[in-house]
Amino acid sequence: MNVVCLDKTGTITKNELSVLTPLPYNNFSEKDVLYYASIASRLEDNDEIDNAIITGFKKNSDENKEEEYSVNKFIPFNPATKLSQSEAVINGKNVKIIKGFPERVVLTAKVSSDYVTKINKDIDELSSKGYRVIAVAINQDNNWKFVGLIPLSDRPREDSMKLISDLKQLGISVKMLTGDSVATAKEIAKEVGIGENILDVKELNGLDEKSLVELVKKSDGFAGVLPKDKYLVVKALQDAGFHVGMTGDGVNDAPALKQAEVGIAVSNATDVAKSAATIVLTSAGIEPIVNAVKESRDIFERIITYTIKKVTWMLQVAFFLSIAFVYLRFLVISALQLILMIFLNDIASIVISTDRESFSKNPDHWDAKVILYSAFIFAGMLLVNSTIIAYIGLTYFHLNHEEFGTMLFVSFIFSVNIMLLSIRARRRFTSSMPSKPVLLQIIGSVSIAAIMGYFGILMPSISIKLIALAAIMAIVFMIITDFLKVYIYKSETEFIDL
Known part of the structure; x- marks a missing residue:
């Protein structure tokens, strides 16, 4: 959403109408204006203007004029005609009363041009102060008379x-x-x-x-x-x-x-x-609308993070395991290690929903091209990281197949979880702190992998040097990837506001 159309009444303003001092015409009094306007109003319709006028009349009237009339016919306010009408008997005489937008009342009551000039001047003066203006006219013995104007105040909300x-x-x-x-x-x-x-x-x-x-x-x-x-x-x-x-x-x-x-x-x-x-x-x-915009953008950021992370992890695991199997001729990760990796990765996917990465200052839109670019960059850097780790493990540490699998298990968990610090942010990874659940998940997953690898839980153990190497490599590649990521996002200014 990049444009919003707001109703004035009740959204921008308080929708608490109060009657100000009426402007009478044709020798009518201020109380007469409110009196006739109240006859052309009805509380049962729960119309804010009717309620304000009736309340204003009761508050300012010294006489109980309600007993002096009876309403035979009432037509509530019609947005098309912009009038409400009442046919009543007042002191034994039939009277028709209209109330509504001044221009429609003036037109219906056939007000003379001399009065119209004065009425328009008064309306402009009241409107310039932000008041809503209602006009009242009566018809008695087929003779229309313009009764007066009622200014209504509905002030903007403080916020x-x-x-x-x-x-x-x-x-x-x-x-x-x-x-x-x-x-x-x-x-x-x-x-x-x-x-x-x-x-x-x-x-x-x-x-x-x-x-x-x-x-x-x-x-x-x-x-x-x-x-x-x-x-x-x-x-x-x-x-x-x-x-x-x-x-x-x-x-x-x-x-x-x-x-x-x-x-x-x-x-x-x-x-x-x-x-x-x-x-x-x-x-x-308006506050709920602002909150809805901010919350929706928060959710959008988390969806992007989840999507990029999911695609990145799938590309890393699928490509590396396939290439490693073709080149080395054995499965480098056991079924149990793969299940553990999937389990820890799913926990990370769940806690992303609690993250607090700051949202964009401009409206976002879904850009699959940028998301795929990002995922390929993250996955590509993780593949390079895993390849270097694999080469070092086989060439310099002379690991057997089982130890090699443990080292890759630890490296995968380290690299994808530490890379999450960069994946979650559309800016530098230092631009915002992850939420507590995300941070605890990263620390927890890395700690579990390190403990299982070092103590040989459910898999052969490896040296602390290899675990430290995997951690250092994961951090270094995350920082390098973060710079590449920001460059990609800057080239797509509509995707993210930097």
Whole structure:
């Protein structure tokens, strides 16, 4: 994942809306604005805006006006119309109330151009402070009146700016998607460090595919977004070559979550959204996303280490035993020694899952070519090491077949376990300490091989000189191989960030 699209509400912000001082129009009072807005709201829908308005009305109202009206019909907020509606009887009179996005309320209520200018000015001023703005209008006796504006505050989480910075440092571009106005979105995006190039999603309408992709690629996010627009943004980013992460919570977000390489259902998402997502968060905010990125890269590093080690060991053993048998005309390793080698190697493979090699600062990808190059380099150096040890053992120490097998057993265990110090790191082997289980496994395997070889446990014994020689050779070849490895990785800058 190298780009992530974040919902503003609940992910970047706290999703704790609070009502600020309303702006009344047409001789209505501040309490009137909240009163009519509360009639066009309903607690049962568990809508955060409705809940905030009803709470704000109850908190600021001195009169118990709830008994003065009865609601005959209620239409909850519709993302398509961006309005909620209520038909009520207030003091014996039929009244229709609408509440929602100011531009839709202004259009529906047919507000005069003089008022529209003032309304837009007030909206821009409130939005520039990062407030979400809701408008209210009433229709009585077929006469629409614009009641007023309600600013709602939903502040960014305290850690949003730092966590967005963390995502960028991990090589992940961040884009914000919100249904709010452009001015509100720009203020929040600027405050948390996403950027100020927030566009109205309507600008995507009518663009050809190439222009759409370029616009989405260059933007920092979009405002006025509907669920269907999220799918469009995800698809455009994928067409631009990105691997996209997408957050969502509603049923209508499911197509975008399914389309994204990494669909992220937030903690309060619907079951449909969760089933369409790749990841389901258990807590709110951006921190779980950052943690997921870091953990996934940790796992990726361990998978690479496991793969390289497995291929390296198989190449070393298969090639050396085959060549040695053809050249020497006898099996240089007994069946028991081979089983012991496999057993100790499997323990090493298991503990790799606990390693703590630092992950790449940039998004990783699977590169089989580099992995095979690395494995062949490691295996080639181990083969050279084993060949030199074999030559010395036969030529200078005049070992018999059984002693020769013991020496190779010790050398194999020493070399592959000490080489693991280099295999596990994409940088110099000194760049990070292995985890305690990995370190104990290396020390344990080397110690077991040395003890079995010196005391002749389950095999003929060999001298301490040969054991020391095997250890020195393993260390020297590991250091030489480490330099070659780093050179290979540097030539593949996309594989590892050095």
